[in-house]
Amino acid sequence: MTEEHRHGERRHADRRHPEDGGRIYILPGWVRIWHWCNALLILTLIATGISLHFAGGKAPLIEFSLAVRIHNVAGLLLVVLYIFFVVANAVTGNWWQFVPRPPGILERCLKQTRFYLWGVFKGETEPYPVTREENFNTLQAITYWFMIYLVMPVLVGSGLIFMFPQFAPGEMFGLDGLLPVAVLHYASACIVLAFLIAHVYLCTFGKKISSTFKTMITGWHEH
Amino acid sequence: MPDAGLKYLIRGLGVALVGLLLPLAALAAGPSPEAIAKAKLANEQCFACHSQEGLAHPPQADLDLAKLRGLLVDKPTFEDADHGKFACTKCHNEGYDDFPHEKDAADNTSTCQDCHAKKADKIQAEFDKSVHAKHLADKFSCTTCHDLHSIKVAKNQDEARKIVAQDNRICLGCHDSDQTFARFAPEKKVRPPIDEIHDWLPNARTHWKAVRCVECHTPLGGDMLSHEILNKDRAERKCVSCHSADTSLKVRLYRHLAKQEQEKLGFMNSVVLSENYVIGATRNLALDSVMIGLVALTLLGVLVHAALRVLMHTLRRRKKDD
Structure with a gap:
C-alpha cells in the first residue's frame, strides 16, 4: 500500500468520530426541498410514463389523455427543477459531493461493495460513515454522479424533444426520426426506476431503518 | 341430337360469359400501358387550353380567359392521380369534340356511379x-x-x-x-x-x-x-384505439401499407414506425424485455438482500440471547 493510500484510509477512518457525539447537520434546506420535489415528480412521471408506454393492456393504468397531460406538466416541472439543481450545485459547490475524491477510489469501492454483499449481513458498521464534507460513500458518489449528470440530461433532453417533436430528426435509418429519441427516453426512464428501487432500499441502511428517511426531512444525520 | 344441341348451347353460353367477363376483368386491372399512352396523347389537346401553360399562351385568340382560369387542371397532378390514366373524354364525353364546346356539355359529364356503380x-x-x-x-x-x-x-x-x-x-x-x-x-x-x-x-x-x-x-x-x-x-x-399494441391504425391508415411488412427490427407494428412513432403502438419487444428485466432484477435483488438481512439479524439476535 502506498503512502498516499494509507493517508486516504486514515482520512476516511477519521470520519468515524462524529464531532457532536450523535448527529451532524449535512443537508441544507434547498437540497431537501429539491429532493422531495424531484421524488414526487419522478414518481408521477414513472406512473404516467408506464401508463403511456403500456397503454391498452389489461393492467389498471391511468387513462391515456390524462396521463399525457400529467406527464407533460410534470415533465416541464422536472426540467425546471433539474436546471435549478445543476445551477445550485455549481454555485454552492455541492457538486463536489458527487465527485469521489482520490486516492484509493477503487479500493474504497471494493470495500463498500464487500460491505453491501457480506459485511451488512454480519452486522458490521458502514466502512465509510457520513461526514459533513462527504455525505456519500464512494460507490454512492459515483452512482449519483452517473444518474444526475449522465442519465438525467438524457431523460430530460429526450423528453423535451418528445414534447416538441418538430426538433426531432425527420427520419433515421428509414424509420421515423422520433424513434431514437423515444428509445433513449424509455431506456433512461427505466434506469431511473431501477435506481429508485435500489435508492429507497439503501436508505434503510442508516442507524435505524428510518434514520436516513428522517435525515432527508430534517437535514440531520444520525450516527 | 338434343345432346349435341345442349353441348352447343353450353359452349355458346360459356363463350358469351367469357366475352362479358374479360372486359370487366380488364377494367378492374385498369387500362393497358398502350391505352394510357393513347389517353395521354389525346389529353394533350385538352391541356393545350386547360393548363397554366394554356392560360399563359392561349392557342386560340377567342378564348374567354376569365372563365378558363377557373377550369384549369394541373397536368402532373392529374397524370399521377387515379384518373390520370384515362382520357379526359372518358368523363367529359359529349359536346367537347369541338371548340367552342357545346353549351350543355357540362351537363352530360359522366357521374361517379357510371363507373363505380357497386361502390x-x-x-x-x-x-x-x-x-x-x-x-x-x-x-x-x-x-x-x-x-x-x-x-x-x-x-x-x-x-x-x-x-x-x-x-x-x-x-x-x-x-x-x-x-x-x-x-x-x-x-x-x-x-x-x-x-x-x-x-x-x-x-x-x-x-x-x-x-x-x-x-x-x-x-x-x-x-x-x-x-x-x-x-x-x-x-x-379512446386514445388507446390507436395508442396500443393492437392499434386500429393497422386496419385504418396503414391498412394497405401493412400488407407490405409487419415486423421490422423487432418492433411491433413496424409499418407504423416507418412513418410515425406512435406511443403505445410501436414498441420494441426485445427492448421491453431488457428494460422490464432490469427493473425486475433490481427489485428481486433488493427483496432477496432485505430478506437475508432480516434473517441474519434474527439469527444474530438469537445467538446473542443464547
Whole structure:
C-alpha cells in the first residue's frame, strides 16, 4: 500500500468520530426541498410514463389523455427543477459531493461493495460513515454522479424533444426520426426506476431503518 | 341430337360469359400501358387550353380567359392521380369534340356511379347515415370532397403522410376555413372553432399531420374506409384505439401499407414506425424485455438482500440471547 493510500484510509477512518457525539447537520434546506420535489415528480412521471408506454393492456393504468397531460406538466416541472439543481450545485459547490475524491477510489469501492454483499449481513458498521464534507460513500458518489449528470440530461433532453417533436430528426435509418429519441427516453426512464428501487432500499441502511428517511426531512444525520 | 344441341348451347353460353367477363376483368386491372399512352396523347389537346401553360399562351385568340382560369387542371397532378390514366373524354364525353364546346356539355359529364356503380351504392348508404347527410344532403356530392383530377386512393399511395395530407386537406378545407364552411353550412350556423372542440386531444395539430380526421370520425369495419362521417359525439375518443399494441391504425391508415411488412427490427407494428412513432403502438419487444428485466432484477435483488438481512439479524439476535 502506498503512502498516499494509507493517508486516504486514515482520512476516511477519521470520519468515524462524529464531532457532536450523535448527529451532524449535512443537508441544507434547498437540497431537501429539491429532493422531495424531484421524488414526487419522478414518481408521477414513472406512473404516467408506464401508463403511456403500456397503454391498452389489461393492467389498471391511468387513462391515456390524462396521463399525457400529467406527464407533460410534470415533465416541464422536472426540467425546471433539474436546471435549478445543476445551477445550485455549481454555485454552492455541492457538486463536489458527487465527485469521489482520490486516492484509493477503487479500493474504497471494493470495500463498500464487500460491505453491501457480506459485511451488512454480519452486522458490521458502514466502512465509510457520513461526514459533513462527504455525505456519500464512494460507490454512492459515483452512482449519483452517473444518474444526475449522465442519465438525467438524457431523460430530460429526450423528453423535451418528445414534447416538441418538430426538433426531432425527420427520419433515421428509414424509420421515423422520433424513434431514437423515444428509445433513449424509455431506456433512461427505466434506469431511473431501477435506481429508485435500489435508492429507497439503501436508505434503510442508516442507524435505524428510518434514520436516513428522517435525515432527508430534517437535514440531520444520525450516527 | 338434343345432346349435341345442349353441348352447343353450353359452349355458346360459356363463350358469351367469357366475352362479358374479360372486359370487366380488364377494367378492374385498369387500362393497358398502350391505352394510357393513347389517353395521354389525346389529353394533350385538352391541356393545350386547360393548363397554366394554356392560360399563359392561349392557342386560340377567342378564348374567354376569365372563365378558363377557373377550369384549369394541373397536368402532373392529374397524370399521377387515379384518373390520370384515362382520357379526359372518358368523363367529359359529349359536346367537347369541338371548340367552342357545346353549351350543355357540362351537363352530360359522366357521374361517379357510371363507373363505380357497386361502390357508389355502398358509399351512398354510408353517406346517408353521415353527419353531412343530416343537413347538407342536397349540397353534397362525391366531388364536394373528392377532387377527381387529383384524388389518389390510399391503396395507390406508398406513404401514409401523403394519404393524411390529401384526406385532411378535404376536411380541414371546410372545417378550418370560415369562408368555405359558410358555403355549405346551414344558414346562421357558425363554424365551430376546430382547435377548441379538439382541446381534449393532446397535440391536436400534430395528430392532424400524422393521422386522418376520418381515423376517429368514421366507424371501423368493412373492407374500405366508411363514408359515414361521425360528429363529435359519436367520434372515437379512446386514445388507446390507436395508442396500443393492437392499434386500429393497422386496419385504418396503414391498412394497405401493412400488407407490405409487419415486423421490422423487432418492433411491433413496424409499418407504423416507418412513418410515425406512435406511443403505445410501436414498441420494441426485445427492448421491453431488457428494460422490464432490469427493473425486475433490481427489485428481486433488493427483496432477496432485505430478506437475508432480516434473517441474519434474527439469527444474530438469537445467538446473542443464547
